[in-house]
Amino acid sequence: MAEEQVTAVGNEMSASFLAAKKRSDETMAALKENPDKFTMLTGDRPTGRLHLGHYFGSIRERVAMQNLGVNTNIIIADYQVITDRDTTEHIEDNVLNLVLDYVAAGIDPNKTMIYTHSAVPAENQLMLPFLSLVTEAELHRNPTVKSEMEASGHALTGLLLTYPVHQACDILFCKANVVPIGKDNLPHVEITRTIARRFNERYAKKHPVFPEPSAILSEAPEIPGLDGRKMSKSYGNSIMLGATAEETAKLIKKSRTDSERKVTYDPVNRPEVSALLTTAGLVTGRDPKDIAEEIGDAGAGALKAYVTKSVNEFLAPHRERRAELAKDMDTIRDILHDGNKRANEIAEQTLDEVREAMGMKY
Numbered sequence: 001m002a003e004e005q006v007t008a009v010g011n012e013m014s015a016s017f018l019a020a021k022k023r024s025d026e027t028m029a030a031l032k033e034n035p036d037k038f039t040m041l042t043g044d045r046p047t048g049r050l051h052l053g054h055y056f057g058s059i060r061e062r063v064a065m066q067n068l069g070v071n072t073n074i075i076i077a078d079y080q081v082i083t084d085r086d087t088t089e090h091i092e093d094n095v096l097n098l099v100l101d102y103v104a105a106g107i108d109p110n111k112t113m114i115y116t117h118s119a120v121p122a123e124n125q126l127m128l129p130f131l132s133l134v135t136e137a138e139l140h141r142n143p144t145v146k147s148e149m150e151a152s153g154h155a156l157t158g159l160l161l162t163y164p165v166h167q168a169c170d171i172l173f174c175k176a177n178v179v180p181i182g183k184d185n186l187p188h189v190e191i192t193r194t195i196a197r198r199f200n201e202r203y204a205k206k207h208p209v210f211p212e213p214s215a216i217l218s219e220a221p222e223i224p225g226l227d228g229r230k231m232s233k234s235y236g237n238s239i240m241l242g243a244t245a246e247e248t249a250k251l252i253k254k255s256r257t258d259s260e261r262k263v264t265y266d267p268v269n270r271p272e273v274s275a276l277l278t279t280a281g282l283v284t285g286r287d288p289k290d291i292a293e294e295i296g297d298a299g300a301g302a303l304k305a306y307v308t309k310s311v312n313e314f315l316a317p318h319r320e321r322r323a324e325l326a327k328d329m330d331t332i333r334d335i336l337h338d339g340n341k342r343a344n345e346i347a348e349q350t351l352d353e354v355r356e357a358m359g360m361k362y
Helices: 003-033 052-068 079-083 091-105 121-125 127-131 136-140 143-152 163-173 183-203 245-253 271-284 288-325 329-358
Strands: 039-044 071-076 112-116 178-181 214-217
Touching (some): 039 052, 039 163, 052 071, 052 091, 052 178, 052 271, 071 091, 091 112, 091 288, 112 329, 121 127, 143 163, 143 183, 163 183, 178 183, 183 214, 183 329
Parallel strands (some): 039 071, 178 214
């Protein structure tokens, strides 16, 4: 690509982000004034356990929105597991453990609907009309599709290619008008806005069916894993919310540092040491630089001991609630069944409106 083209694409992306950031700030201000006018959708793929990155990156924000009075909804995207994986082994265990962590973290199932893709047929049926509203080129341009395809090493499947449209179904079936995300996921909300707009223009000009949702851009910093890379289940560098204190201590103890004895906060040149300091800063509310200065020449052993103590103290209440909830897994299943029932009622109503708008009610 010519240099001029690269610059043009960069400028376009920058302008798009600035517009989304402005809309995010305006939406957040309005949300705080009238939370009951907003419906939020967010969720997770059940590919493993939730970790500290999930907590600080999204779960804490979900709880805050719920408690503010926003109509909150969480999808456990079980169908999306097979976009880039060949098996659904352990999926039931992963799904139930997500629910455990949600509730232990403060998600109230009486206020927040928790449901799974596979249990809501009408939501998935929205894929058919929605797919007619996007082009193949638009799908190929989506950064997540590109990165997931490269990471998986598999041929591009139809489900992975249409992943952004499936997410549009998740958002629009419940008429969500806010979606909390990180910057990397902004293209998903943008294509959802496009689908909503095109559907309304094509089939429902007089009585629009779907809102054009706004992204609420997370201001949480990217949480590094214990090796300095992004915290990820697939990297094995994550502190799981449900891990025991002993498991956490063992994981932190074996994390890599470097040969320099003095502890300093330098993410570029000392990513492993800085990752430990960032983790300690998040769970204590302190500045990582202050922690580094305090530990100083005491070295990596003292740093790891401080991080272990801080993380375990922070997670102790969550782990205690989680262990109590795990004694009654029937109740956890009931939470999911109730959420699925509510989601089906909403999805059927939305699908009915779609059929009406398209002239397909016979």
